[in-house]
Amino acid sequence: MNGITLQQAMNALNYHIDHEKFEPTIADILRPKKQLSVYDVQKIEREQEALSLKEYHENNVVGPPPDHVLEKLNKLFNKTRVPAFNDYSDGGEDDE
Structure with missing residues (x-):
């Protein structure tokens, strides 16, 4: 079947079901799975991290x-605080 095994077709079908809104075409099932780009991998990692943080907080x-x-x-x-102003009434000069 176009050089694709039944398991690869099932994996493609399951992937399509998980990621697409509409029913798959035959081409969606028979085409070889595309390689993920660095952007895709980073996006997946961010989504997994966000989900794990959400789960942790829940x-x-x-x-x-x-x-x-x-x-x-x-x-x-x-270290980052501005030091308080000295109280001039105790040791400062009076202008009277």
Whole structure:
């Protein structure tokens, strides 16, 4: 059958069912499976990652981060904060 095995035809049919809205033509089943581009692979990986994150958030209770992570975050935030203005009433010059 055009150099395609029954298993390859079944795989092509299942792929078509999973990814297309309309019924397949004979060409959709008999044509060799195209190679995925880098873009296609990256798209599939992003979709799988998004689905796994969605599943994680639906099935797990997300709590506060561990103490060692909080310590690192506080150190990072302290480096980027603008220092508070000194209280000039205690040691500054008076203009009176």
